[in-house]
Amino acid sequence: MIRQSDPELYQLSLNLRGRSGVSQGRQDVCLSRMEMVLYDSSRPFDGRAVPEGSFAEECWWRSPGLCCRCPAAGCTG
Template sequence: MLSEAVFRSGDLPAQDRLAALDELWANDAHPMRVLSDTPERFRATVRMLDLGAVNVVGLAVSPCEVLRTPELIRQADPELCSVIVPLNGRLVVSQAGRDRALGGNELVLYDSSQPFRIRFSGDGGATRLVRAHIPRALLG
């Protein structure tokens, strides 16, 4: 089954943008939290596409952090392998005591069953990326 959803922070008042995306992702099947040092300037566009069991997201986001904590993992863990490919901007993925800085057209894998932190720097603008969640059970 194919389904698509779009979140545009620009559709909301500035003071509600960060909280709206945080709530959307905190209540997802793969719960995460979104934090920003400048919530009044936070902007994001998220295009979510479900291709059966695989979820693909196109994201453009201002500087922020996305966290998946042990508490969120206990809340729900769909056991996903995730691939992130930044299209522009910079990000750092931290998991299992390792940090991986990425620029355009590099990729990183991370595991939904382990805590992680993703820091989006934006380099003066939005960081744009594509991310795919793939159930580990499909990988064999």
């Protein structure tokens, strides 16, 4: 459960090695090397990593939600 004191951050995750994925709401994404995903840390999410060889590697960047608002319907490309 997400606490009311949650800082409301968006998180950008860049997959560097192995495979990874994030599920949030009704959306699910699987990432290969050098692919990225943006998600809202204030809402429940599930992250996973599948090692390539002996390990997986990711890089994360977090930003306050007020700095980059997406429409309520979500961001589509």
